[in-house]
Amino acid sequence: MKRIALFAAAAFATLPAHADRLPIPADAPPAFAAECGGCHIAFPPSLLTADDWRRVMASLDKHYGDNAALDDRTRRAIGDFLERSAGSGRRTEGANAGNGALPRLTISNWFRRKHDEVPAAAWKDKRIGSAANCAACHSRAEMGSYGERELRMPGGYLSER
Ligand code: HEC
Ligand code: HEC
Structure with a gap:
């Protein structure tokens, strides 16, 4: 019994570091989702x-070509949550293209490396x-889950490689 409990604790402790799980922290305000x-x-x-995140939340009225403006209270609640749950280091490097452009998690070095198997045509497919x-x-x-078995790429790009 004791051994099972220890094992469970060890498995749980390794979860946050594993790349296929990126859960939204439980203290997220309902407004975030x-x-x-x-x-x-x-x-x-x-x-x-x-x-x-501070930059994203400071310009919601000019949000990647869209308007995502919120009232001040909601904006502050979401902004505080994002800042205290923010990342650093490896997974966030490269997210800024410069030229005043807003940061993008989809251009970080980590994101690019994780997706280097995705063919260029797939990104441009209109279903994606x-x-x-x-x-x-x-x-x-x-649900914050990015496991390989949960991949469903429209167009079957992965099987073509
Ligand atoms: C009215 C629609 C809309 C709402 C609401 C909205 N967004 Fe966005 N968001 C967009 C669009 C459009 C893009 C650009 C998507 C693309 O390039 O394909 C985007 C992109 C982003 C990106 C960059 C994604 C990337 O490429 O790395 C981030 C970060 C982001 N949104 C955060 C937020 C946050 C935080 C909120 C809530 C405060 C929010 N968005 C609410 C429309 C919206
Ligand atoms: C065109 C399809 C596609 C889109 C869109 C896409 N991904 Fe992926 N993603 C993949 C493929 C393919 C892999 C590699 C599969 C693998 O190795 O498990 C992957 C891998 C990942 C991994 C690594 C999983 C692991 O086990 O290491 C994470 C995390 C991830 N994606 C997150 C995201 C996030 C977050 C977004 C949106 C901002 C996104 N992906 C958009 C196809 C996509």
């Missing part, structure tokens, strides 16, 4: 730095449209 999960999935906070459309390929992206 409601307001940031409508046009795309509510992205995992750990894939951008606190500075990056953009790297930010995580749920087009990761059937459980909304």
